[in-house]
Amino acid sequence: MLKPVRIVLVGVGGYGHIYLDALTGRNLGAALVGVCDVNPAVAEKFPVLAERKIPVYPNLEAFFAADTADLAIIVSPVHFHTEMVLTCLRRGVHVLCEKPLCLTLDEAHRMEEATRETGKFLSLGYQLNYRKDVLALKRDILAGRYGAPKRLAVYHGFRRGANYYARNNWAGRITVNGREVFDSPFTNACAHNFQMLTFLLGDAMDTSCDVTGLEAELYRANPQVENYDIAALRFQTDRNAPILYYTAHPIRTACWGPVGVLEFEKGIVRYVNERPAIRGELADGTVIDYTQLDPGDGMQKLLDAIDGVRTGKAPVCGVKADIGHIRAVRMAQEQPIVPVRPELCQPMALDGDRFLCVENLEETFAACAQQWKLPREMGISLG
Ligand SMILES: NC(=O)c1ccc[n+]([C@@H]2O[C@H](COP(=O)([O-])OP(=O)(O)OC[C@H]3O[C@@H](n4cnc5c(N)ncnc54)[C@H](O)[C@@H]3O)[C@@H](O)[C@H]2O)c1
Incomplete structure (x- = not known):
């Protein structure tokens, strides 16, 4: 034994x-x-x-x-x-x-x-990167099945309120006790989907692509939060394909998205849900249905680490798989944060918690994603 x-x-x-x-x-x-x-x-x-x-x-x-x-x-x-x-x-x-x-x-x-x-x-601990369907998609991208990436967009939000921010001394903070923490939906709670996109564009199974530029709109709706709690971001990448990312905490729905679209020269990949149901379609009409694959264990990251101790083989998601997100978080943090106009913020009480939600935010961001635009480019400003 x-x-x-x-x-x-x-x-x-x-x-x-x-x-x-x-x-x-x-x-x-x-x-x-x-x-x-x-x-x-x-x-x-x-x-x-x-x-x-x-x-x-x-x-x-x-x-x-x-x-x-x-x-x-x-x-x-x-x-x-x-x-x-x-x-x-x-x-x-x-x-x-x-x-x-x-x-x-x-x-x-x-x-x-x-x-x-x-x-x-x-x-x-980015659990999406350990899923067998995500890894199969990455293998297909690396094999050139979809061609070069053109542009990617995803939106994803979790509603977070008073209980979430009160649970510790760092939620929503830029610094805590003099240390940077940069807590925001993009840095932390809703980091997974952006990180997965950078991982999918990496030039090897264990790397991410890097980000090279940013246009951003950061907003703060909840005045108790020091950092931003809403972000619309367009990153340029070293793969020459922009990644658009929309995320927020002050929203009406408990979990919004994720919905992702990845356009390539020879096909398009779409996914929905937190446990992503991923489907690809090539220009010749061939459908590649990753939902047919067993995604693996819900704690695959733990199983792979235990296995890695035994075999000496490092699990697929290490430091090199996170370079894109680490640089992106810092680039985002350098952008100005605009307070949301108070008349757009509606208080809401639910299940013993209190929330603020910004009017029509989910609809606005979904429309932006569909047109590959930031809110200001659609003539919309929350501030
Ligand atoms: N992979 C995921 O889906 C996922 C989900 C939630 C959180 N996380 C990550 O897990 C980490 C913790 O987040 P959380 O929301 O549980 O935080 P938390 O503040 O709610 O809990 C952190 C725990 O660590 C303890 N702790 C704090 N400082 C410590 C120290 N110096 N030494 C030892 N223990 C210490 C606290 O007492 C608490 O028990 C974060 O990096 C977060 O992003 C990942």
Whole structure:
């Protein structure tokens, strides 16, 4: 029998509980040997920790003083990722780090360098990139089946309100305690679809394309938010194909989109839904239906990391797959943020939460996407 892969989980109180559930509820050939969280209350919040005698440490230093692991899963906020990743790699531990990895290319390069020096992998938590249908599409793009990319557009939003912004000290912030965090729908909650497009345009299975320019409209509707909560973006890429991206939190629908259109010289790919239903059509009428493929496990990123520890093979989504999004986040953050006109913002109370939603925002952005335009180019200004 194979020895279980020993895992330490860092940051369990938010999205980290998804990993806790998977590691304690399923037999994945792994043993959760410790949890690190600055909040000691997580021990009571998750009774399974005491039931399974899984120790809770206040930080990684305390964990490494007592124990070691084969794989660290980092689900802390973005402003802690770089130092935690470097600590784990230098301890000889493979890492699966949640997105966004970091906010500067310098940090990304330092982490990549550390993987080379230590021989340990660093994989990222962008779950779309581990799906077998997305990977099949990427293989077809790389094989030239669709020809060169011409232009891509996607819209995607999650409604987020008072509870979301109150859950920690970094939601919606540009900086926290002097550290950059750049939290926005584009940086964080709705990063996945943009990141996937840059990944699909990468020149190898494990790379993304890069972005080279930006026209942007950033807005803030919710005055409690420091950063922007609405973005309409047109990035130029080093593949000579623009990527248009529309995303927002102050919207009426709980989950809006994603809807994506990828135009190529020899065909077009369309997808809808969070678990994307992807279909391609070539100019000669041939339909390529990726929905026929088994997309893999919902936690494929975790399964691949456990497998990577055993085989020594790095999972497909590492630092090189994230260069486009990391640069794009910083480029976006350099743009001015315009407050939305108050008369366009409607308060809404639902399920014990309070939201603001901007009138007709979903319809406006969907119309922009259809015409490959930014709102101002359609004669629309929210500010
Ligand atoms: N892949 C996805 O779909 C997905 C979904 C949600 C969040 N995430 C990512 O997961 C990460 C965490 O997001 P969240 O929404 O769960 O955040 P959160 O603030 O809600 O929870 C973070 C947890 O980490 C703990 N923590 C904070 N600072 C710490 C530190 N220095 N050391 C140890 N623990 C610390 C907190 O106590 C909390 O338990 C982010 O990078 C986020 O983007 C990914």
